[in-house]
Amino acid sequence: MSSPGPASRPSTAKKRPYRKPAQDPARRLAFDALRAVDERDAYANLVLPALLRKAEQDVNFTRRDAAFATELVYGTLRMRGSYDAIIAACVDRPLGKIDPPVLDVISLGAHQLLATRIPTHAAVSATVDLARTVLTDGPAKFVNAVLRKISQHDLDTWLEKVAPPYEEDAEDHLGVLFSHPRWVVSALWDALGVWQPEAAGRTAMEELLAADNDRPAVTLVARPGRSTVEELRSALDEDATEAGRWSPYAVRLAEGGDPADLRAVRENRAGVQDEGSQMVAAALAAAPLEGRDSVWLDGCAGPGGKAALLGALAAERGAALVASEAQPHRARLVARALEGNPGPYAVITADGTRPAWKAGSFDRVLVDVPCSGLGALRRRPEARWRRRPADVANFAPLQRGLLRSAIDATRPGGVVGYATCSPHLAETRVVVQDVLKGREDVEWIDARETLPGVPHLGDGPDIQLWPHLHGTDAMYLALLRKR
Numbered sequence: 001m002s003s004p005g006p007a008s009r010p011s012t013a014k015k016r017p018y019r020k021p022a023q024d025p026a027r028r029l030a031f032d033a034l035r036a037v038d039e040r041d042a043y044a045n046l047v048l049p050a051l052l053r054k055a056e057q058d059v060n061f062t063r064r065d066a067a068f069a070t071e072l073v074y075g076t077l078r079m080r081g082s083y084d085a086i087i088a089a090c091v092d093r094p095l096g097k098i099d100p101p102v103l104d105v106i107s108l109g110a111h112q113l114l115a116t117r118i119p120t121h122a123a124v125s126a127t128v129d130l131a132r133t134v135l136t137d138g139p140a141k142f143v144n145a146v147l148r149k150i151s152q153h154d155l156d157t158w159l160e161k162v163a164p165p166y167e168e169d170a171e172d173h174l175g176v177l178f179s180h181p182r183w184v185v186s187a188l189w190d191a192l193g194v195w196q197p198e199a200a201g202r203t204a205m206e207e208l209l210a211a212d213n214d215r216p217a218v219t220l221v222a223r224p225g226r227s228t229v230e231e232l233r234s235a236l237d238e239d240a241t242e243a244g245r246w247s248p249y250a251v252r253l254a255e256g257g258d259p260a261d262l263r264a265v266r267e268n269r270a271g272v273q274d275e276g277s278q279m280v281a282a283a284l285a286a287a288p289l290e291g292r293d294s295v296w297l298d299g300c301a302g303p304g305g306k307a308a309l310l311g312a313l314a315a316e317r318g319a320a321l322v323a324s325e326a327q328p329h330r331a332r333l334v335a336r337a338l339e340g341n342p343g344p345y346a347v348i349t350a351d352g353t354r355p356a357w358k359a360g361s362f363d364r365v366l367v368d369v370p371c372s373g374l375g376a377l378r379r380r381p382e383a384r385w386r387r388r389p390a391d392v393a394n395f396a397p398l399q400r401g402l403l404r405s406a407i408d409a410t411r412p413g414g415v416v417g418y419a420t421c422s423p424h425l426a427e428t429r430v431v432v433q434d435v436l437k438g439r440e441d442v443e444w445i446d447a448r449e450t451l452p453g454v455p456h457l458g459d460g461p462d463i464q465l466w467p468h469l470h471g472t473d474a475m476y477l478a479l480l481r482k483r
């Protein structure tokens with residue numbers, strides 16, 4: 001990074017005239033977002049909208065700037081693993097020795113050079129201008145030198161150079177190619193091997209990891225009895241929408257559609273919800289049950305997506321929903337999600353492992369437990385770098401405790417759903433098998449039968465969804481019946 005300063009130049013050297021760096025609000029905003037993610041452990045999906053709202057107060061900040069900044073932030077965070085490997089090949093020191101803000105600027109430049117159609121000279125000069133604005137001149141020169149090296153090859157050529165051969169280390173190879181930590185590649189591969197043994201080879205893994213890097217389409221839920229798929233589609237440009245593939249309540253928006261423009265969303269009759277989450281709620285509601293069907297519990301309800309769909313489904317059947325959540329601020333979100341629910345409901349703040357209700361009170365119970373979130377990596381670009389293998393072990397006691405309490409809360413003949421947005425085996429089937437050990441009062445229900453026509457769910461009785469096979473988050477669901 002050291003470069004001779006002006007004073008040490010030979011006196012004959014021609015001084016370049018000083019040029020003020022061009023100000024570029026989109027790249028600057030993207031840099032600020034990356035810093036917030038690095039420094040404050042901020043979530044990109046929270047920090048970016050806040051920065052955009054602020055920037056949009058300036059009339060010169062256009063929609064195009066907003067879209068570009070969003071692409072830079074999400075793309076750079078998501079592909080960080082691949083870019084780090086490429087940057088490491090272009091510098092003569094370990095990446096840990098590069099100042100994090102300098103590395104952020106280089107990564108933003110790498111993303112423009114390797115994954116956008118921005119011409120090379122524009123990507124380099126605009127990023128060096130950013131470096132001159134947010135760093136000092138020395139680091140800006142370093143950024144310039146590294147970006148020039150990166151610009152010598154396209155992404156595929158670089159990946160071929162920096163990834164270890166597949167035959168030598170398949171997990172590392174895929175991890176570098178598809179920008180996933182190695183332990184996540186291993187965990188996903190283990191799970192895919194159990195659920196889809198016929199289709200868990202290299203190609204399937206490449207498809208799964210590539211799907212994690214795709215930005216998911218925005219999916220809406222038309223809450224039954226309150227809105228319909230037809231209403232949502234006709235309120236939008238119909239050609240820019242698609243009915244869901246699996247959930248009868250889902251509408252998928254084409255790029256650029258804004259859910260906030262919809263009256264049904266503003267009135268809480270519809271919402272934004274991944275189709276996988278809709279399928280979990282619908283499957284619990286469809287599970288066969290003996291006798292009464294009038295009181296349901298969502299034991300881990302925050303922020304309330306599934307509770308809102310369950311509330312609407314319960315109302316159609318004349319049943320009531322109790323939505324419980326441990327965190328008060330998340331319980332408030334649940335209350336907002338359920339506002340206007342056509343049937344009776346209550347939102348309570350309670351620790352689901354120390355229930356605030358009498359055992360055997362409920363006919364249907366869902367626990368969508370806290371988990372590593374490895375099934376929703378496409379939504380949270382920084383999550384894969386933040387999670388650690390130890391997180392999975394740390395969630396284990398809570399997941400088991402919540403499932404035990406859910407079973408206790410269910411009356412004989414009633415049903416329990418255990419869900420995660422992770423396919424990690426230690427958070428899914430292993431938890432249910434552990435909890436059921438030695439319990440004679442619970443039996444499995446074949447969850448596949450609650451989702452007729454949906455392929456690739458596994459051999460049962462529980463189900464696992466996959467981004468590359470279903471276009472949903474990788475949700476897991478086990479359905480159980482209390483004897």
Ligand SMILES: C[S@@+](CC[C@H](N)C(=O)[O-])C[C@H]1O[C@@H](n2cnc3c(N)ncnc32)[C@H](O)[C@@H]1O
Nearest residue numbers: 300301302303304305306326351352368369370
């Ligand atoms: C995966 S999220 C649930 C998502 C929710 N079902 C939805 O669709 O919007 C898990 C939730 O469980 C809550 N939680 C964590 N520990 C809990 C506990 N001991 N009892 C009840 N809820 C808990 C978390 O605060 C979080 O809101």
